Amino acid sequence: MAASVLVSDIASKIMSGVDSAGDVWFSVKVTAKNMSNETKKVNVTLQAIDNDGFELKTETLQGTFEPNEIKILTEKSYYE
Numbered sequence: 722m723a724a725s726v727l728v729s730d731i732a733s734k735i736m737s738g739v740d741s742a743g744d745v746w747f748s749v750k751v752t753a754k755n756m757s758n759e760t761k762k763v764n765v766t767l768q769a770i771d772n773d774g775f776e777l778k779t780e781t782l783q784g785t786f787e788p789n790e791i792k793i794l795t796e797k798s799y800y801e
Contacts, residue, residue: 725757726786728765736797744799752793755786762786765794 729752736746755761762785769778782794 725755725761726763726765727754727756728752729754730793731767733769744801746797746799748795748797749780749782750793750795751782752791753784753786754791755788758788760785760787763794769800 731749731751733747733749736748739745749767751765751767753763753765755763763783765782767780767782768776769780771777778798778800780796780798782796784792784794786792
């Protein structure tokens with residue numbers, strides 16, 4: 722079975738240094754394409770890991786896609 726959603730161009734960016742609460746704000750984005758002939762609600766889950774492979778943070782980006790539509794999904798969050 723072929724994948725119905727293609728995810729590419731995964732990127733992240735630090736938005737600020739450590740703030741007064743000790744948090745670091747960052748943004749993530751992906752390009753996603755609905756490869757099917759149906760409207761789909763798409764969830765893309767990204768996981769940030771440290772150098773040892775341990776999870777630091779998980780973010781889910783969401784969007785509704787028409788057939789064969791391409792969108793850029795973004796999310797801004799913080800790491801404590």
